[in-house]
Amino acid sequence: MRDLDMVTFVVLARNRHFGRTAEQLNTTQPAISSRLAALEAEFGCRLVHRGDREFQLTLEGERVLVVFKEILGLIDRLKDSVKSPDGHVPDVVRIGAIDSVASTWMPHLMESLQQIAPNLRVELIVEGTQRLVAEMVNGEFDLIFCLDPAIGDGFRSFNVCVWEMIWAGSPKLIDEARTYDVDELAQMPIITFPKNTPPYRQIAPYFQDESVLASKMTSSNSLFAIINLLIAGFGISAIPSITIQRELEMGLLRPIDVSKRFPPMPIIGTYQSSTHQDVIQVVVEQARRSARDFCDNAAGKTAWII
Structure with missing residues (x-):
């Protein structure tokens, strides 16, 4: 729109x-x-x-x-x-995002902000959820998009979108004709985000609910690194399907048919409620629009708005 x-x-x-x-x-x-x-x-x-x-x-x-x-x-x-007589930029918006957001609808947000406020300077930092929340609390960001909200009187949080999560791996590891149960997945090498991160908090109960522990786990704090490890055949991973659409289309990765679906992953936005509100409110609204437009154009049920 x-x-x-x-x-x-x-x-x-x-x-x-x-x-x-x-x-x-x-x-x-x-x-x-x-x-x-x-x-x-x-x-x-x-x-x-x-x-x-x-x-x-x-x-x-x-x-x-x-x-x-x-x-x-x-x-x-x-x-x-953001107008100033001498052409200088009086306002900077500091945005933090996890890499699954940075690689999907964030470019659309940056482009829309450039169109409506060319003098506004945006600083974008890509980090994991834990660090983004901690730095938000410390005043390092005006707005973050990640898997957990920042909690405090000065913050406002909202649901942005939801990513479908699928199990995926290299064709070298996956038998497309099979439906894998939790026990069978647990016997395979698993690649995930580090312990105590929000994605890991979803991985552990997935197996523990069935009284099964994964036999071997490799962790990385980089979505890009996880995707490359998957392509190389080092293991399987529960991953947002929207972030591997190209790899799936090229046949580098395959979705795994499973008996127990992995829960979807909500993306949450948190913003400072006390600093330059006119600017922040517009950025928040543009972010909602960018996420909605991206989800509307996403194939299948890979991403949606709550």
């Missing part, structure tokens, strides 16, 4: 006329109709009643209008907050 589409809808709702809206936005009436159709296709519902002589929004259109006005107002305030 483009900012232009939101502006078009707000102006259309105010003018209540396609021709006047096209004139005000210096475009054509078919272009206005096309933008409206794109919005309705994205939301999956009608936003404007058709066939009546009098222009009228649907109930869904009224709700969308309220949200669009809020978003555009936040964007305007952000642009004002």
Whole structure:
């Protein structure tokens, strides 16, 4: 969804006329109709009643209008907050993210922020959840995206998206014709994140629920390293499927058919609630939009919004 589409809808709702809206936005009436159709296709519902002589929004259109006005107002305030007469950048937003976020929808967020506030400087650090939360508490970040929230009076947390988790491994290790139970998985070498990290906290109960302990584990704090170890055939791993789509398509990795599914992994955002709120609120809203757009375009049930 483009900012232009939101502006078009707000102006259309105010003018209540396609021709006047096209004139005000210096475009054509078919272009206005096309933008409206794109919005309705994205939301999956009608936003404007058709066939009546009098222009009228649907109930869904009224709700969308309220949200669009809020978003555009936040964007305007952000642009004002980062303007300076001498061209210097007065504000920096410090964002931390785990690598599964950095490698998926984070580039879209960075691009959208560059478009709406080119003077805003963004510092992005990619770390594990434990370190991100600790540094957030110490004031090192304005906003983080990871697997645990930062807890405290000065923080606000929200659910961003959810990753599907699958067991995967090299074709050298996996028999595609088999369905593996927990005992069989436990007999294979397993690659996971280090002990006491959120992904490990999901791995351990997966086996302990069945009174089974993994016989051999290799750990790494890097998703990139884990993927390379999987490709090399060093073991299997429970991993977000969205992060290995290319490797699956190329046949470098295979999903494992299992009798017990691995629980999905929620991505949580936490932001400072006391510093330059106009800027932070816009970044949070853009992050929600970037994650939603990414999930909407993700294949199958690999990623979704709660």
